[in-house]
Amino acid sequence: MSQPILPPLKPIPIKDRVSVLFVEKGNLDVLDGAFVVVDKRGTRTHIPVGGVACLMLEPGSRVSHAAVALASRVGCLLLWTGDSGVRLYSAGQPGGARADRLLYQARLALDDAARLKVVRKMYAMRFKEEPPARRSVDQLRGIEGVRVRKMYELLAKQYGVSWKVRNYDHTNWGSGDIPNRCLSSATACLYGISEAAILAAGYAPAIGFIHTGKPQSFVYDIADIFKFETVVPVAFRVAAKKPRDPERDVRLACREVFRQTRLLRKIIPTIEEVLAAGGLNMPEAHPEAVTPAIPNKESIGDAGHRG
Amino acid sequence: MLVIVVENAPPRLRGRLALWLLEVRAGVYVGKVSRRVREMIWANVEDGIDQGNAVMAWTTNTESGFDFQTLGTNRRIPAEMDGIKLVSFLPEAKEESEQDDNATT
Numbered sequence: 001m002s003q004p005i006l007p008p009l010k011p012i013p014i015k016d017r018v019s020v021l022f023v024e025k026g027n028l029d030v031l032d033g034a035f036v037v038v039d040k041r042g043t044r045t046h047i048p049v050g051g052v053a054c055l056m057l058e059p060g061s062r063v064s065h066a067a068v069a070l071a072s073r074v075g076c077l078l079l080w081t082g083d084s085g086v087r088l089y090s091a092g093q094p095g096g097a098r099a100d101r102l103l104y105q106a107r108l109a110l111d112d113a114a115r116l117k118v119v120r121k122m123y124a125m126r127f128k129e130e131p132p133a134r135r136s137v138d139q140l141r142g143i144e145g146v147r148v149r150k151m152y153e154l155l156a157k158q159y160g161v162s163w164k165v166r167n168y169d170h171t172n173w174g175s176g177d178i179p180n181r182c183l184s185s186a187t188a189c190l191y192g193i194s195e196a197a198i199l200a201a202g203y204a205p206a207i208g209f210i211h212t213g214k215p216q217s218f219v220y221d222i223a224d225i226f227k228f229e230t231v232v233p234v235a236f237r238v239a240a241k242k243p244r245d246p247e248r249d250v251r252l253a254c255r256e257v258f259r260q261t262r263l264l265r266k267i268i269p270t271i272e273e274v275l276a277a278g279g280l281n282m283p284e285a286h287p288e289a290v291t292p293a294i295p296n297k298e299s300i301g302d303a304g305h306r307g
Numbered sequence: 308m309l310v311i312v313v314e315n316a317p318p319r320l321r322g323r324l325a326l327w328l329l330e331v332r333a334g335v336y337v338g339k340v341s342r343r344v345r346e347m348i349w350a351n352v353e354d355g356i357d358q359g360n361a362v363m364a365w366t367t368n369t370e371s372g373f374d375f376q377t378l379g380t381n382r383r384i385p386a387e388m389d390g391i392k393l394v395s396f397l398p399e400a401k402e403e404s405e406q407d408d409n410a411t412t
Contacts, residue, residue: 021391
């Protein structure tokens with residue numbers, strides 16, 4: 001066999017990427033090594049997957065095996081979503097690439113003292129102030145719930161949106177009122193990016209600290225840190241304009257706010273910072289550990305990318 | 308950073324563009340200019356392109372970090388996807404016998 005002509009594909013860091021792209025209709029396939037969406041008439045649109053953190057596939061899209069393989073090799077998270085980004089299923093970038101980080105995250109979550117410290121750090125980052133001392137995780141969760149409801153009310157008033165309560169039925173998309181729908185599609189974007197970042201950093205989306213028991217518990221934890229400085233104001237601002245196409249407007253506005261806040265640059269360092277607050281060290285290799293027979297290839301991507 | 312690619316452009320336009328930009332390959336011009344100069348150069352392209360077609364890309368502070376615009380017909384047309392500009396490549400049409408623009412890809 002002859003040598004391959006091009007160098008092997010490697011993922012690039014999350015911080016150098018565009019946040020999110022949505023594909024609604026068409027066949028996702030690989031042509032000449034490029035990721036393309038082909039529509040009914042045969043028009044090909046190249047998607048620069050290597051430069052996108054996550055790709056949302058909405059109903060109406062079909063994906064070939066080669067396309068999934070290519071997305072995974074360049075480290076682009078594929079998320080299959082329902083109407084307007086209410087998330088159903090995901091794959092494309094397998095998680096758990098780094099045993100040391102998984103063990104570290106699990107150890108933090110299992111150790112009560114460490115978990116409380118992590119939760120306090122999340123609280124502090126989110127509300128920009130230290131939480132009251134000597135509170136349990138449960139009590140902090142209660143305080144958080146109250147503050148979040150207040151912040152929704154406050155922001156709704158600020159943007160002139162009539163707001164009753166955060167409610168959504170994930171089985172029935174059209175059911176919510178406009179502000180809730182805007183919020184749902186805005187948070188869906190944020191969750192996608194957060195999950196991509198968590199996987200890219202080598203952590204597990206399911207091991208949460210405030211949230212537990214869901215496949216994306218840690219995604220919700222991390223997304224909540226950024227939620228009120230990014231997507232919630234955006235969703236209310238769009239909802240206040242009574243748009244004809246709320247989802248599209250929300251996405252445009254989300255993209256803008258992600259760029260302004262430099263979210264993709266901040267998100268992995270924030271994950272590290274939050275976990276470091278637990279005060280535990282990364283686990284060292286145990287003494288009888290044998291290094292892998294085939295050494296890992298060098299990568300320019302993030303720690304969790306399988307370069 | 309500014310990149311202009313022209314196809315099938317009259318020589319006078321190509322010469323004109325070479326006044327401000329560096330022609331690194333046939334019809335491919337590169338430079339770094341301000342927004343006003345960019346608009347002035349694009350006005351030159353608009354006036355001089357004749358039957359050809361042109362594309363201009365430049366760095367901005369959009370999320371992808373650049374933007375582009377086109378002039379004239381080409382099988383590649385700009386496509387917008389929720390705030391990110393991509394390019395759609397039309398399938399071969401009957402009346403078109405234009406050569407594939409390999410130089411630009």
